[in-house]
Amino acid sequence: MSKGDSIKEVLDKASKGDKAALGRLLTIIETSPKKASMVVSEILHEEGGAHVIGITGIPGSGKSTLISRLISHYKDRGLKIAVIAIDPTSPLSQGALLGDRIRMQEHATSPNVFIRSVPTRGVKGGLSFSGVTMIEVFDKLGYDKIIVESIGVGQTDIDIMNVAHTIVVVTTPGLGDDIQALKAGIMEIGDIYVLNKSDKPEANKTYAYLDFALDLGELGGVDKRGWRPRLLKTSAIMGEGIQELADSIKEHLEYIKASNKYMEKIQTRRMLMIKLLAEKIFLEKLEDLAEKGDKIRLEKNNSLYQACINLIKKVSRELERE
Numbered sequence: 001m002s003k004g005d006s007i008k009e010v011l012d013k014a015s016k017g018d019k020a021a022l023g024r025l026l027t028i029i030e031t032s033p034k035k036a037s038m039v040v041s042e043i044l045h046e047e048g049g050a051h052v053i054g055i056t057g058i059p060g061s062g063k064s065t066l067i068s069r070l071i072s073h074y075k076d077r078g079l080k081i082a083v084i085a086i087d088p089t090s091p092l093s094q095g096a097l098l099g100d101r102i103r104m105q106e107h108a109t110s111p112n113v114f115i116r117s118v119p120t121r122g123v124k125g126g127l128s129f130s131g132v133t134m135i136e137v138f139d140k141l142g143y144d145k146i147i148v149e150s151i152g153v154g155q156t157d158i159d160i161m162n163v164a165h166t167i168v169v170v171t172t173p174g175l176g177d178d179i180q181a182l183k184a185g186i187m188e189i190g191d192i193y194v195l196n197k198s199d200k201p202e203a204n205k206t207y208a209y210l211d212f213a214l215d216l217g218e219l220g221g222v223d224k225r226g227w228r229p230r231l232l233k234t235s236a237i238m239g240e241g242i243q244e245l246a247d248s249i250k251e252h253l254e255y256i257k258a259s260n261k262y263m264e265k266i267q268t269r270r271m272l273m274i275k276l277l278a279e280k281i282f283l284e285k286l287e288d289l290a291e292k293g294d295k296i297r298l299e300k301n302n303s304l305y306q307a308c309i310n311l312i313k314k315v316s317r318e319l320e321r322e
């Protein structure tokens with residue numbers, strides 16, 4: 001791969017399994033909205049068949065460790081797996097025990113696994129845009145499972161979880177933080193709830209509480225759409241409960257494929273990607289004009305600037321309704 005490659009050439013190389021080219025493609029998405037638009041126009045009409053799995057929960061709940069186990073599970077079955085880690089507090093390779101780190105490194109060098117940590121700062125294209133576009137790229141490149149790790153806080157996490165086919169909420173024994181999370185609303189969105197660290201002595205008590213909350217409908221409850229959220233116990237560190245988790249994830253995929261939800265999520269994702277990209281390009285263009293000495297000023301209270309933003313919002317709302 002040489003620096004002078006066109007976007008199409010980089011994409012082509014990435015689709016032949018060139019990981020460096022794929023890495024470069026993702027960097028383009030993060031750093032240049034204009035070039036990202038070229039990537040988007042190349043991939044938009046391609047159909048992939050990926051299953052997007054969102055894994056969310058407070059920092060330290062064991063998401064990365066659990067993901068490492070899921071990677072092994074899927075890898076053993078010959079699947080291609082991509083991981084997008086949007087987590088400022090514990091990047092996939094840090095915070096883990098030595099064994100986990102070694103396992104993660106093994107994953108990273110496997111031809112069927114691609115792991116990307118997305119920095120939460122300095123992403124010029126915006127974090128939500130980067131996240132959804134990366135999902136779209138992995139989908140196009142034939143990845144079977146695209147796992148997104150996030151802490152479930154803020155607009156990006158909401159955007160990303162909105163486009164995930166299956167959402168797994170990870171909690172741990174000891175209720176303090178979990179109650180906070182419940183109140184913050186992230187506990188309502190799960191299709192599957194995982195009580196990780198079930199090797200800890202307080203696990204049974206927490207499990208009983210979560211089971212009760214699920215029955216009451218406090219954890220999403222019996223879904224109006226026909227899916228009752230599952231509650232599972234895992235110990236990511238001991239490798240326990242992973243098969244059951246993978247089974248539940250598979251069951252949920254079958255459920256959304258049987259209903260319309262699978263395609264609806266893909267449409268939501270593409271809509272969001274286009275909407276965010278349009279915003280970025282539009283603003284970049286405005287900035288260009290301003291730099292060229294045009295009379296446009298980009299102060300927040302500038303009426304032209306505000307009018308543009310309002311127009312974009314209006315159009316995207318209308319598109320969403322269609």
Ligand SMILES: Nc1nc2c(ncn2[C@@H]2O[C@H](COP(=O)(O)OP(=O)(O)O)[C@@H](O)[C@H]2O)c(=O)[nH]1
Pocket residue numbers: 057058059060061062063064065066090094095096097196197198199200234235236237238
């Ligand atoms: N006891 C116990 N510790 C775990 C388990 N899973 C993860 N951990 C530990 O919890 C810490 C945070 O794990 P990590 O996967 O980085 O959590 P994340 O921030 O949610 O991604 C690490 O020290 C892990 O080794 C588990 O099942 N049991």
Ligand SMILES: [Mg+2]
Pocket residue numbers: 063064065087090091092149
């Ligand atoms: Mg993590």
